[in-house]
Every structure is written in structure tokens, then in C-alpha cells.
Amino acid sequence: MDITEITSKTALVRSRIPGVDYVINPFLGCAHGCLYCYAVFMRKYSRRHRAAAWGSFVEVKVNIVEVLRAELRRKRKPGRAMLASVCDPYQPVEKSYRLTRGCLEALLEFGWGIDILTRSPLVVRDLDILRAAPDVTVGFSITTDDDRVRRVLEPQAPPIAARLRALKQVYEAGIHTWVFVAPMLPLNPDRLYAAIGPYIHHLMVDPLNYRQQVRDIYRRHGWDYALTDAYAVQTGAALLRKWQDRHGQTSLTLA
Numbered sequence: 377m378d379i380t381e382i383t384s385k386t387a388l389v390r391s392r393i394p395g396v397d398y399v400i401n402p403f404l405g406c407a408h409g410c411l412y413c414y415a416v417f418m419r420k421y422s423r424r425h426r427a428a429a430w431g432s433f434v435e436v437k438v439n440i441v442e443v444l445r446a447e448l449r450r451k452r453k454p455g456r457a458m459l460a461s462v463c464d465p466y467q468p469v470e471k472s473y474r475l476t477r478g479c480l481e482a483l484l485e486f487g488w489g490i491d492i493l494t495r496s497p498l499v500v501r502d503l504d505i506l507r508a509a510p511d512v513t514v515g516f517s518i519t520t521d522d523d524r525v526r527r528v529l530e531p532q533a534p535p536i537a538a539r540l541r542a543l544k545q546v547y548e549a550g551i552h553t554w555v556f557v558a559p560m561l562p563l564n565p566d567r568l569y570a571a572i573g574p575y576i577h578h579l580m581v582d583p584l585n586y587r588q589q590v591r592d593i594y595r596r597h598g599w600d601y602a603l604t605d606a607y608a609v610q611t612g613a614a615l616l617r618k619w620q621d622r623h624g625q626t627s628l629t630l631a
């Protein structure tokens with residue numbers, strides 16, 4: 377993994393995600409290297425890694441906490457920020473750099489609402505901060521119930537079982553948790569829902585949007601069925617039914 381330190385001029389980036397005012401990305405690049413990743417376009421913002429394979433580099437914005445604090449001081453009122461939108465805020469380098477943690481501390485100090493979205497159990501390291509935050513949600517991207525699928529399509533991301541253990545831990549800490557099944561990889565909706573259902577307050581699903589990137593891999597593994605719109609609709613609907621059976625109302629979002 378090629379890890380480079382860089383500086384950034386901005387931390388808060390205006391967001392078009394409903395309910396989120398800004399996104400914060402402490403890293404450029406993502407060591408999880410999911411093969412279907414939508415954020416591959418971020419390479420064009422890199423000086424050194426424009427032609428590098430996605431998942432082979434991470435640029436660490438070492439001054440981001442300082443920049444964020446300066447921006448927060450200039451805001452007239454608190455807003456809501458999400459970590460992160462084009463990288464995983466708890467990818468392995470976060471363990472030593474602690475930038476996501478620093479951003480959380482700053483947001484909390486300035487009274488901001490916080491949403492986290494990650495594939496990593498490292499988020500439980502920050503439970504002390506998250507417990508103290510009055511308005512925080514923690515979302516886990518859990519894209520399949522089958523770790524064989526995860527190993528092919530998310531080869532460098534944490535195993536599904538590790539994400540599930542972390543989800544349970546965060547839920548049991550009394551924090552608002554959610555799962556983003558995005559994209560819906562080949563999965564069994566009954567098994568996936570049984571694993572996540574007891575530990576979430578909210579569920580979102582999204583189809584596989586960048587099919588071209590993984591079409592050949594799907595075909596090689598006999599997963600062609602999961603490339604169709606019908607698969608996305610049926611799988612999303614099956615998860616929705618499970619949610620309704622449990623909660624009696626629709627709190628599931630088709631992203």
C-alpha cells in the first residue's frame with residue numbers, strides 16, 4: 377500500500393445527500409479497494425496516483441482536523457456532517473493517524489450532527505466519543521451475507537462477520553445504527569436480514585450502479601443473475617418485507 381501524506385485546503389464539502397449538509401473525507405483513496413467502487417473518479421484529484429490502481433494507495437490529509445476546526449469556527453450555526461463519502465473513514469491508516477477521530481471530536485465540540493458510514497470494525501475504537509455525542513448515527517456498509525462474495529468483490533475490506541460483530545457492539549452501546557446494503561451484491565435476503573435486523577434502527581439499499589466494472593467477474597463466478605434490474609428490485613423488496621414484518625411500517629429507504 378502506497379501511503380502518502382498530503383495537506384488539504386478544505387475539510388467540509390457541500391453534500392447533496394438528503395439530510396446531510398457536508399461530507400468530510402480525511403483520505404484520498406481507499407485501501408478497501410472494492411472492485412465496484414463508485415469513488416474511483418477521485419484519482420483525478422491526486423497528483424501522484426492518477427494512474428494507480430484503486431485500492432493500492434491512500435493519501436492522508438494530515439492537516440484535516442486543523443482545517444475543519446477553522447471552518448467550524450467560521451460557521452454561524454451547527455449543521456450535519458457525514459464521514460465519509462468517497463473513502464472509508466475507518467480504513468487501516470486511520471488506526472495510526474486518528475484523523476476521523478479528530479474530526480469527530482471537533483464536530484462534537486461545535487455541536488454538529490454526525491453520520492458515519494464504514495465497512496470497518498475500527499469504528500468501535502471511538503465508542504467513547506460516539507456515546508457522548510447527542511446526535512450521531514453509525515452506518516455499516518454490509519453488501520452481502522456471503523463472505524465468499526465479499527472476498528471476491530471487496531478483497532481488502534473487513535470480513536462480513538467482523539462488520540456484524542461491530543454493528544452489534546455499536547447498537548448495544550445505545551447508538552443509532554443503520555445498515556446500507558450498497559450495492560446489493562449476490563446475497564440471500566433472509567440470511568442477511570436475520571443477521572442485521574435485530575441491530576439496526578434504519579435500513580437502506582442501493583443497486584449495483586457501476587456494473588461494467590465487475591461484469592466479467594460476475595460472469596466468471598456464475599453471478600450473472602445479480603447484474604439485472606430485476607435482481608435489485610426483488611432483493612430490495614425482500615429486505616423491505618422483512619423490515620415491515622418486524623417493524624410494521626416502512627423505514628427502509630431505496631437509495
Ligand code: SF4
Binds near residue numbers: 409
Ligand atoms: S469502502 Fe467505499 S470508498 Fe472504499 S473502496 Fe469500498 S466502496 Fe470504495
